[in-house]
Amino acid sequence: MIEIDGITKRYGDTTAVDAVSMTAQTGTITAIVGTSGSGKTTLLRMINRLVEPSKGEVRINGTPTSAIKPHLLRRRIGYAIQGHGLFPHHSVARNIGAVPQLLGWSPDKIRARVDELLDLFSMAPDEFRDRYPSDLSGGQQQRVGVARALASRPDLLLMDEPFGALDPIIRARAQDDLRRIQRALGSTIMLVTHDMEEAIRLADRIAVMDAGKLVQHGPPADIIATPATPFVAEMVGEADRPLRLLSLIPVTEIAEDGAADGPPLPADATLRDALSACLWTGRSALPVVGASPAHVTLDAIRARVGGHG
Amino acid sequence: MSAPGVAFALTGLALLLAPFMTLAANRIVAGEGVAPWAVAPMAAGLPGLLAIGVGLMLGLVRALPRLRLGGAVLGLAGAVWLLAAGGPSLLEGADQYARVSPGAGFWGLLAVFVLLMADALAQLNPGPAARAGLLGLGLGGLAILLGSGALADLSVAQEFAGRSDAFVAATLRHLALAFGSLATAALIGFPLGLLCHRRAGLRGAILPLLSFLQTVPSLAMFGIMIPLLSWLAATLPAARAIGIAGIGFAPAFIALVLYSLLPVVGNTVAGLASVPPPANEAARGMGMTPPQRLYRVELPLGLPILLTGLRIVLVQNIGLAVIAGLIGGGGYGSFVFQGLNQTATDLILLGALPTVLLAMVAAIVMDILVDLSRPKGRA
Numbered sequence: 001m002i003e004i005d006g007i008t009k010r011y012g013d014t015t016a017v018d019a020v021s022m023t024a025q026t027g028t029i030t031a032i033v034g035t036s037g038s039g040k041t042t043l044l045r046m047i048n049r050l051v052e053p054s055k056g057e058v059r060i061n062g063t064p065t066s067a068i069k070p071h072l073l074r075r076r077i078g079y080a081i082q083g084h085g086l087f088p089h090h091s092v093a094r095n096i097g098a099v100p101q102l103l104g105w106s107p108d109k110i111r112a113r114v115d116e117l118l119d120l121f122s123m124a125p126d127e128f129r130d131r132y133p134s135d136l137s138g139g140q141q142q143r144v145g146v147a148r149a150l151a152s153r154p155d156l157l158l159m160d161e162p163f164g165a166l167d168p169i170i171r172a173r174a175q176d177d178l179r180r181i182q183r184a185l186g187s188t189i190m191l192v193t194h195d196m197e198e199a200i201r202l203a204d205r206i207a208v209m210d211a212g213k214l215v216q217h218g219p220p221a222d223i224i225a226t227p228a229t230p231f232v233a234e235m236v237g238e239a240d241r242p243l244r245l246l247s248l249i250p251v252t253e254i255a256e257d258g259a260a261d262g263p264p265l266p267a268d269a270t271l272r273d274a275l276s277a278c279l280w281t282g283r284s285a286l287p288v289v290g291a292s293p294a295h296v297t298l299d300a301i302r303a304r305v306g307g308h309g
Numbered sequence: 310m311s312a313p314g315v316a317f318a319l320t321g322l323a324l325l326l327a328p329f330m331t332l333a334a335n336r337i338v339a340g341e342g343v344a345p346w347a348v349a350p351m352a353a354g355l356p357g358l359l360a361i362g363v364g365l366m367l368g369l370v371r372a373l374p375r376l377r378l379g380g381a382v383l384g385l386a387g388a389v390w391l392l393a394a395g396g397p398s399l400l401e402g403a404d405q406y407a408r409v410s411p412g413a414g415f416w417g418l419l420a421v422f423v424l425l426m427a428d429a430l431a432q433l434n435p436g437p438a439a440r441a442g443l444l445g446l447g448l449g450g451l452a453i454l455l456g457s458g459a460l461a462d463l464s465v466a467q468e469f470a471g472r473s474d475a476f477v478a479a480t481l482r483h484l485a486l487a488f489g490s491l492a493t494a495a496l497i498g499f500p501l502g503l504l505c506h507r508r509a510g511l512r513g514a515i516l517p518l519l520s521f522l523q524t525v526p527s528l529a530m531f532g533i534m535i536p537l538l539s540w541l542a543a544t545l546p547a548a549r550a551i552g553i554a555g556i557g558f559a560p561a562f563i564a565l566v567l568y569s570l571l572p573v574v575g576n577t578v579a580g581l582a583s584v585p586p587p588a589n590e591a592a593r594g595m596g597m598t599p600p601q602r603l604y605r606v607e608l609p610l611g612l613p614i615l616l617t618g619l620r621i622v623l624v625q626n627i628g629l630a631v632i633a634g635l636i637g638g639g640g641y642g643s644f645v646f647q648g649l650n651q652t653a654t655d656l657i658l659l660g661a662l663p664t665v666l667l668a669m670v671a672a673i674v675m676d677i678l679v680d681l682s683r684p685k686g687r688a
Contacts, residue, residue, distance in 0.1 A: 079591065083595065
């Protein structure tokens with residue numbers, strides 16, 4: 001469990017982060033969302049003490065971060081940044097094994113861990129182990145960057161705009177990968193992004209920062225349905241609100257028994273996919289793939305998401 | 310057709326009209342020029358002349374850089390052949406004080422063929438190992454040529470023959486000046502560069518100061534150093550005991566170190582700054598201590614630029630060390646300034662030629678090291 005307790009950072013007269021408190025449960029993804037200058041990156045960098053807080057405390061599983069030497073603390077916390085920050089003069093294997101090496105793991109153990117991670121990120125170890133970062137595509141570099149951050153099985157993974165440099169298609173794939181790997185490993189992740197779409201897609205909890213203050217912290221559905229301030233509403237986007245909410249709800253949640261015409265939706269589709277298919281094909285009900293015949297109707301979608309204002 | 314090749318061929322042919330060697334009554338007076346075809350009897354000189362001509366022609370073919378390289382080597386061999394044949398033939402029947410020297414034609418052709426060789430090598434773009442091999446071959450060939458005594462009749466060789474002990478001493482002194490000042494400058498400059506890199510305020514103060522030092526002309530630098538060190542030697546017996554004096558080795562050495570600091574510190578700062586900021590940020594974020602970051606990330610990535618700084622310093626100091634001869638610092642400069650005083654051109658050459666050779670070899674070797682230090686994975 002990560003507890004951020006009244007943490008503040010001042011630079012001269014300006015307050016970059018103003019008394020932020022929040023808690024992240026082990027095994028969850030928290031997205032810190034805000035515009036540039038909102039203090040979100042400073043908040044993240046105070047967790048691994050790349051920035052020393054002016055006031056307040058961060059506790060990881062009960063231990064205050066101030067009780068550990070900064071470089072030793074950082075070896076226990078994964079850190080992935082925009083533009084990956086891979087060492088250009090080291091092979092992929094040496095990049096991924098960097099933190100285990102700092103921690104003094106045996107070469108055999110490091111090698112096994114590197115191969116395990118490359119497999120996890122769908123990169124064949126024999127093919128990629130000895131390549132250099134400049135030989136990789138942007139998406140592959142980013143995956144190696146995240147693999148490196150996860151190499152020592154850290155208590156916590158911090159990510160600062162990790163997908164910012166990727167094009168939209170690769171980015172969506174990288175987000176899916178991260179979600180899958182996070183579930184498989186049970187990692188605790190805090191991720192900074194300016195992209196609400198990304199936050200909704202990935203996070204269990206979203207923290208919205210505005211001018212150094214934490215203005216709202218809660219599950220994505222709450223942030224979308226009941227924004228605490230006009231700023232949060234603006235971040236969510238008024239016009240996109242219903243669609244974003246629909247994208248959080250699986251079709252199985254409102255599917256009813258009975259058949260419907262036309263091509264069926266996959267079982268893991270969201271209501272957003274269902275609405276989109278209804279509008280595009282002009283149908284008012286769609287079959288859903290499953291053990292027994294099931295369908296979802298336009299009316300049910302409307303009833304599920306509507307009723308605001 | 311290679312455009313530079315055409316220029317080299319035309320220049321080379323024109324140079325064949327210039328005096329290839331000179332014959333003088335003694336080592337002081339100016340000699341009389343002798344044309345290439347007249348330096349030796351036809352039978353002895355013809356192979357050399359032919360080799361020069363063919364070498365120039367081979368340099369014309371743009372598509373075949375290996376052939377151009379061969380042409381350069383053949384041309385050089387021809388020029389040296391003619392020189393070796395001309396020495397004894399011109400001296401035959403001359404007065405015992407008579408001297409023969411290479412003339413404008415020889416030096417011009419030497420320059421043309423060296424340029425042709427450089428041009429062909431630039432086309433071939435050999436790797437570090439191949440360049441080291443070529444350098445070894447070149448130096449080996451030169452050693453055999455000088456050792457064989459084929460050029461012993463030339464005036465420079467005569468000057469050498471009378472001073473071989475002094476030449477060895479001057480060589481050691483010159484190397485001590487150039488490499489000693491390089492090592493000292495590196496020992497001071499690397500830590501200073503690192504400090505400048507970490508603290509922007511210090512950088513703003515130190516780099517302009519070093520840059521100012523660089524602009525002081527070398528003679529003025531000695532001028533400042535001589536009274537300063539004389540005073541030091543006079544007041545501190547300890548300073549005198551370790552060899553500090555107004556003239557001699559100490560002021561020359563210190564001046565060279567001062568001149569070296571800007572390239573060393575400047576390139577250290579530039580090398581460390583060339584490290585991609587995300588790599589540095591990641592290194593910090595993953596828990597590397599500052600020394601780990603320096604040795605694992607910053608130095609390996611900055612090394613080529615750092616070594617380039619040392620290359621500049623070494624080549625610069627080999628040249629500048631000649632000035633040390635002026636204030637009794639020794640080295641090849643002592644021959645140069647003795648020669649100037651005696652108007653003995655060949656004595657000047659005895660100091661100048663090895664200096665040029667040393668600087669060229671140092672430049673080639675350092676370039677090879679810079680190439681080797683380039684990290685894999687970074688084109």
